[in-house]
Amino acid sequence: MHLICFGINHTTAPIALREQFSFDDKALPAALTSLHQQADINEVVIISTCNRTELYCHVDEDYDNGISTWLQQYRSGLYEAVKDSHYQYHDTDAVQHLYRVASGLDSMVLGEPQILGQLKTAYTQSLNAQTLGKSLGRLFQHAFTVAKQVRTDTAIGSSPVSVAFAAVSLSKQIFSNLKQATALLIGAGETIELVARHLQDNGIKRMIIANRSVERAHNLAADVNGYAISLGEMPAHLAEADIVISSTASQLPILGKGMVESALKQRKRRPIFMVDIAVPRDIEPEVGQLEDIYLYCVDDLHDIIEENLQSRRDAARQAEEIIDSQVSHFAGWMRSQDAVPVIRAIRDEAQQHSASVLDKALKQVQQGVPAEQAMAELARTLTNKLLHEPSRQLRLSAFQNDDENLLIMAARQLFNIKD
Template sequence: MHLVTYGINHTTAPVDVREKLSFDADKLPLALASLMLNESVIEAVIVSTCNRTEIYCHLDEDYDNSVLLWLHNFQQQDANALKSYLYCYEGADAVRHLFRVACGLDSLVLGEPQILGQLKTAYTQALNAKALGKSLGRLFQHAFGVAKQVRTDTAIGNSPVSVAFAAVSLAKQIFSNLAESTALLIGAGETIELVARHLFDNGIKRLIIANRTVEKAHLLATSVNGYAISLSEIPAHLAEADIVISSTASQLPILGKGTVESALKLRKRKPIFMVDIAVPRDIEAEVGQLEDIYLYTVDDLHDIIEENLQSRRDAAKQAEEIIDTQADHFAGWMRSQDAVPVIRAIRDQGQMFSTQAVDKALRQLEQGMNAEMVMTELARTLTNKLLHEPSRQLRQSAFESDENNPMIDAARRLFNIKD
């Protein structure tokens, strides 16, 4: 079994590079189907979030760099331009990496829980695309179990630290009294829901939720006493917002420089604080060049996130120990798979001997032979057939070896023979 992970994340590449390799959720089934056409790919899972794009593969023994070539071709990118940003893990390293990702130890926000849900979504998408089999299926299920154990046995998730929390913390630093501020949130996914709840809990004066699907925005707005609008209505409401936080899956920017300039004029140059959590970005980079606009991307949140992380770092040490143990367990399962063909062959051979012996016994009974004698002969014949070749090999091995014969020791262990 050859497990390989190819990826790019927030530690290896800035947001403008990561967005070039991100996968739109709507196109992910097509991507998986395309990837599975690769002759060396047996199974595949694609994980694409704001902070990472990773491809987990179970590959044929004769695999090469064709998966990386596929990635660049599918995303229409020059392979040489992005080569330095990519990483690759194989075998046990790939297993351990996935476990660390699932537990939030490889996240921008140490220990954040959202990544586990994103991994489960990626798992389901691969399952629906028929890109998931025994090996990766077992690996991801094991990863989910490890993440649950880490959450239960350590304090990794006790501190309220997340990208959403960091964005709200930054807003609180700029607007000391959120009770006098209006926030426009773009999107209605899990991250924006967390942002909305943090702002609501911190006493925000007014919340406007904008989303492509107004019904979904309305559900979220109702829970935080907010107001729901469609994306097309943003220009009409942008001037009302002191705070804009955006996190959608759009492949194109939602807020452009012209729209923001118009809002600033209506606000009479009153500043707007903006946080763009999305990858690809929802807010054009040029917006950050405008006076009275304070634009932060997901990468800019790092310094804020660093605060209040010490307890999570301590818990992370415990989590690493759990991951090491569980990675060893999975590695043992991987090694055990090498024995499966041999076990199957032994069972097939035993079944053949059994069938032959039973057929002979049934014929003897039909001929009127004594049933007890037939059964005794059946047992003797089957025992001899099953043990003949192992006995012969042991005798030959003992004849050819010195006093320390590993095959004899292996036979004792295989048949559980005590001294």
């Protein structure tokens, strides 16, 4: 099969090393071309993300460590740096690894879907750099199909495991109908953005985004149809909130017990559900002692996340079965490619014989030989030419072998000859 995967990822190398062995969009075309120019490497795809860099190559049968040689030449000292942290898979092991990567089974977050888009980008970049051929092209296309099947046939992606999703899940348990609820989100970073999008997907009635930088709050609010305020304006809006979810980088609490008590009075004791995702905490722990306040911190979300992770682990076992089956399917296709040159040679020879006897038959007809006689001669001559060498080899094999004759058995299978 002659496939190789050489790489490092988040489980084998620290971020400092992964940064060295990465290729951004500007560097990638040159890297693809350079590796492709190695004498024993025919096709190349390079995947480079924050969590992994992997080189997929289709190589010659006499491949002799061309990837290591290239690394030593392309980036001085890089091979020495990664030689104790890298992994290398060959043939069906390389196929299986790619399918696991595409399906999210090798990701930092089990089952995450982003890696599939990154693989498709890597495929396109290799296509543009003209380093993609029939073997890797078919392999990656099949990997995309396998990943789609895994997501369709298992629950690998149906149980989100982010802190943001867990916070919204808790909100739905407290407020069965989010369409009547108002949420105050404190912060405007990635986690709060995910929270906002989950709330929006669940039909939240209204969102208020509070952030130290009002401009960032406005940008997020515009995306999720929310309303932006500064942190200083929170006391005036806290009473409007049924749900408060906070995730900032503040070193000191942002919501104190006094501010929350004032909001509760304005709400006439209507409860507020609060989730503090921040570390250090944004909401004073004493707030949780107030009646009508349901306060959860990031540790409280662990059970929800662990439950969903277990669901993904169960789905991952199903996914592995799908992948094993599909690896066998691709291996069969690769083996079939070994027969292509033989099939082509047989067809070429048959076409030469056909052209030769047809030319002879046409000349006979032109010379006055009856067409029926010329056609019969054509059929007889072509049959003899096509079967002469196979017949000779079978007789020779039978003469030389006393035991069960594999060539004769193969001929029976090849021509579907029944006993």
